Amino acid sequence: MSELPYFTAEHQQVRDLVRDFAESEIKPVARELDLQSKFPWENVRKMGELGLLGSTWSVELGGAGMDYISYIIIVEELARVDASHSITCSAHTTLGTSPIVQFGNEEQQQRYVPLLASGKVLGGFGLTEPGAGSDAGGTETFAEDKGDHFLINGSKIFITHAGVGEIFVITARTERKPAKRTGGISSFIVTKDTTDLAEAEAVGVGHDPDLVKTPGVTAGKKEDKMGWRASDTRELVLEDAVVPKENVLGEPGKGFINFLKTLDSGRIGVGAIALGLAQGALEESLKYTSDRKQFGRTIASFQNTQFALADMATEIEAARHLVYHAAWLYQNGKPHTTAAAMAKLYASEACMRATTKAVQLHGGYGYTTEYPVERMMRDAKVNEIGEGTSEIQRLVIARDLLKDYAVA
């Protein structure tokens, strides 16, 4: 483990805890969950008990009161063993819970955050729509003001936890013809029952019968994905959803600016998933290549293998610095938009290269589900897509670079 200036003894304890947990509780089940595309309810319960689903929120709100870097360490260490578990923690925390902590009023925080922080129920974030992906400002979901409530209609797609979760922050237009295209978008808190009531009952988390559910909010069919297969991704359908006024999150009309802020920190999280995943693939490759023999010697003794391993390790190290630097900036309240985009862009692309190399180094064995690198390579791809594609990260970075130049 490289020493970085950002880490304290307490961070090391967090890393040890999560690594230990991931090795003993996640590693033995990761392959099966991936094969069956099964949500890890049992481990969600355990992660909740350990505090991993509310690490950074205050103790008063049911969190563990840790700093943001601790959270990034948790996400990285989970992904080192299994990316699906990691995105479950990260989507729940940054996408599902952080907007309520950051933009919610006292009452909204008290009502929703303790449930989320303890892992009693899962949360998510509904931004993407069929016509609004990279162009998130193109939201067509509409919230009609009905006096004492809003009536919301629209479709949010590819929503992490849309099925398993119960609390969601969503965006919708509150003005038909805003002055600015990205104006007139507001955020709302909506709730629904988990689709996995039986599993939730069996493990004791995932459902809160006392939580008032929003009429008209349902989950669509589960996506059949290339990777992150143990994570739950679905459509979140809003059909005449009756949302009380008190569920407007943050200032009306500020929805676009607010979710950009949420995505900034979400991107550091995705960078951390990519980092952990790449690190896991490197470690698998070190183990395998120093064991596997061809031509009478270990394949790690071939210079080509060593060069591949060295390249992987160097890129991972670079990604680690970018990710923790962005996390440090965020934690210290400094501008971090560009740093977060760079961290996500570089880490996710380095992860794709590292996991692809890992499969190559495993030869035919790496192409089978017998070895985790096969799953890791599939899990890597979406890091270049979710929470803003690589192209969008480049746009964000370039916009910052060129801000003082006239580019017509």
Next chain:
Amino acid sequence: MKIGVCIKRVPDTETRIKIGADGKSIDESGVKFVLNPFDEYAVEEALKLKEQAGGEVVVVCLGTEASQETIRTALAMGADSGVLLKASAVPLDPLVVARALAAELEQGAFDMILFGKLAIDDYGQAVGTMVAELLGLPSVSAITRLEVTDNTATAQREVEGALEVVEFSLPAVVTAEKGLNEPRYPALRGIMLAKKKPLEIKEVDLDQGGMEVVELTLPPERKAGRIVGEGPDAVPALVDALRNEAKVV
């Protein structure tokens, strides 16, 4: 109930041990250290006793400055306070260690003192029992079950082909065997709370005792295994290999 747990900082079982340049010690560079796994059972059992009967759990560690981390781990699991008996090195001689621990424990008025049955670095299996002897307390080693009611306790130990049940009075010393319980992870909130828990550091001056490390060598490398086949068809080949190659049947 006041419960004491003695813990040790040891190299992680996953660590690849390298021998230092002097040929007598472990090269500690790059080695990850952990709370001795058998001591984890002891800490867990102490926490369970506390949850059941109330009281406090004090962890005591004889070790170098770095052992503070190990104590923090036990505090994060839920122990209330820690004492580091700080030495420049941990002597190999278990009697020297036992004396130092006994001197500290003697002042604590403990109802129950727990140890791991052994530390995975030296596999001595001696310190716990020696401390009991030095303190004149009943001692039960390698327990797999413990029940305490008021001032008496019952412990179970696995002996060759049978279970032995031992009844004894408190205060007493027990050492924990694997299987006693399932140690909890230190939850995040535990890690945060541990930062604020008292950790007292006391310098101790130790002699090296009557034992000296003359030389350390690594065990011979294990030969790679061989798969002789699969299913019932492979049985003859397996029997042949066991009989004629390994010569074990």
